[in-house]
Amino acid sequence: MVFCGEDITQLPPHLRARRGIARSFQIPRPFKSMTVLENLMVGLDFATVGSSLPEEDIAMSILTRMGLAAKAGAPTDTLSQVELRKMELARAMAVRPKLLISDEAMAGLSSSEVDEVLDLLISLGEEDITIIMIEHIMQAVMRFSERVMCLDAGKIIAIGAPAEVMANKRVQEAYLGT
DSSP: OOTTTTTOOOOOOOHHHHHHEEOOOSSOOTTSSSSSHHHHHHHHHHHOOOOOOOHHHHHHHHHHHHHGGGTTSSBBGGGHEEEEEEHHHHHHHTTTTSEEEESSSTTTOOHHHHHHHHHHHHHHHHHTOOOOOOOEOHHHHHEEEEEEEEEEEEEEHHHHHHHHTTTTHHHHHHOOOO
């Protein structure tokens, strides 16, 4: 796998992160004995290099952006599902990614919560962060994506503009049945 001209195939996750690749996980797994801020600080300690700002200032800036500043001192087990998803995105943002892989960030959320997370992803995408969204919530995929790749049993069956892929007979058969 090549990223920014470098073969990163054999690199461990922390070195990939230092090169600007981050991901959020479908199932948030925060450190439960830590606060929201402390969880984010772990990511900053792990992945960032060479910032002139204090790490806590960077963390609070990210939490503010994610709408979680008021929860910085809260234990993670007090967070709602949408807050956990935002914290997961905050942890990914701690590495200042060039590429963010968002894995099912909206699974299990209500429609208004999906919109909250989607608005965050859209704003991140406007800042020169390439985002690969792995998602099954079609309203989110259609609103967010410039280009869609649809898989069936691990094989690519369509690539193109969202409306084009959704109109594809093979995609319809794979996801809606014949």
